[in-house]
Amino acid sequence: MNKERSSQRGSKCLKAGVCGSIVTAICCFTPLLAIMLASVGLPAIVSYLDYILLPALLIFLLLALYGWAKSRGEGAHPR
Numbered sequence: 001m002n003k004e005r006s007s008q009r010g011s012k013c014l015k016a017g018v019c020g021s022i023v024t025a026i027c028c029f030t031p032l033l034a035i036m037l038a039s040v041g042l043p044a045i046v047s048y049l050d051y052i053l054l055p056a057l058l059i060f061l062l063l064a065l066y067g068w069a070k071s072r073g074e075g076a077h078p079r
Helices: 002-029 032-040 043-076
Strands: none
Touching (some): 002 032, 032 043
16 A cells, blocks of 8 residues: 555656656746746846756756656565
């Protein structure tokens, strides 16, 4: 029972990490977010995006790595 729950948690972390990494990478490496903020009238925030997006990308990549290790590690070592 705990093994299934842990495996589900690992796959949820993996999915959330991958989706978050993709969205953050799109916003970080394309001018999409800068254009959206400028169209709304908030271009002053664009200069601070690197302080938010790069740590967020790192967190989501670590979450994806944790989920991948958790889902992979459960099948390799049965108890």
